[in-house]
Amino acid sequence: MELLDNFKAIEVETPVDKIIRQIRSLIVSGYLAPGDKLPSERKLSEKLGVGRTYIRDAIKKLEFFGILTTHPQSGVVVNGTDISAMEGLFSNVMKIERPDFFSLVETRVSMELFSVQNATKRRTDEDLKNLEKALEAYEAKIKISQHAENEDFLFHLKIAEAGHNAVVKTMMLIILPDILAIYKKENFCGEDEKLKRLGEHRAILDAIKEKDADKAVLLMQEHLKNVLEFSKKIL
Amino acid sequence: MELLDNFKAIEVETPVDKIIRQIRSLIVSGYLAPGDKLPSERKLSEKLGVGRTYIRDAIKKLEFFGILTTHPQSGVVVNGTDISAMEGLFSNVMKIERPDFFSLVETRVSMELFSVQNATKRRTDEDLKNLEKALEAYEAKIKISQHAENEDFLFHLKIAEAGHNAVVKTMMLIILPDILAIYKKENFCGEDEKLKRLGEHRAILDAIKEKDADKAVLLMQEHLKNVLEFSKKIL
DNA sequence: CTCCTTTAATTGGTCTACCACTTAACTCAT
């Protein structure tokens, strides 16, 4: 028995894999571009001569990787192929692991420091413009509203983009919403601290502009200090 | 609008996610040990009050992560968790879009430095035992085989575990197999460098044991230097 | 002719019945 086990991993191609291969070829051949809708499950099922269950499984698998997105009662569309594949993976794994808040924040801090350091070295002029715009949006939101968490986080996301590391940016995209949710629930962002935060953002942006890595990292570290302390308390 | 889109993936917990959480809790609570059979799909469907389709979807997803394995017409069993479970997870997707290797490696280095630093502060005695075991497994594999990449990476994964940050560990779990695949394809690991690597692993473990953070980080940095250079060349 | 309302067709989501295979219990000849 055990000896024969070695030969067992041959695996015939399952119907699902066949379907995946077909859909994949439709995409790589350019017949299906990002944004296009897939033929309906019934049509595919009939065309490929298999049950709809198989089609659904195949779609689900591709959706799992972030290649497709199903819109209920509407259709299945093809996603962009830049980093979306990883994005789907991350969020799926995250659901299974159920991380604690402290780990999330600690990881965020680590990545932010890494990102801001990269940003000082790699930022383009366009990055600077985006950062400036994000900062202004934050400032504007503060003046008219109580809740500016979204704009706050968006600025940090732009820093990650300016760091020009797709993987890190994707990770930030996955982690930040989770942290944001807890922020809102615990009402972490005090009213009086917003102006202080705005100033810190400004200082960080300046450091990025001046390409002063050490200064940027230091400022970011100070900026995120409170959050880290806060997450320790919750723990 | 476009800015807020990034955070828009709010996600309400689907039935499938609920089931996954329940099955997971059965496993982590020890009620289901590796090798055990899951209750049948019908039983679960009745017990949890949902259709069998949902149960099947949940099982399929967990199977995808290597946590479960279904034996047709027989049952579903719980696997041990290992890096090999995730191996090849990306391989399906890679055919469509090859992720930026340099970003992957750069991110890995950043996280490894972060992890090893945490490990020096938080490692338990059990962590040390696991690291020791992983190191021995690596050494043993080197002596009998040419390919010890799995064991190499497993050691690094154990360091991430010793760092006691669930998020970072999860990210490593996702990134490492992908890097591993490229390693194998490009045949990066030279025969002569294996003993050198083993020694470096040993030194890192010692630094963790002695709780010398600075030394551990420095050693890790040196250890990963080649990989980073290599990824730059490929780029 | 235009715009709003209504209606019919189509979509993905869900459930249930049936299938082939496995497994364990049972029967019966030895």
Place this chain on the structure above:
DNA sequence: ATGAGTTAAGTGGTAGACCAATTAAAGGAG
């Protein structure tokens, strides 16, 4: 009492029917 042969219950696999939401087409009022 034992063993092989048989049978029945249980398993995951598959397909099709039905559901609610969406969407596009048809109809009618202005």
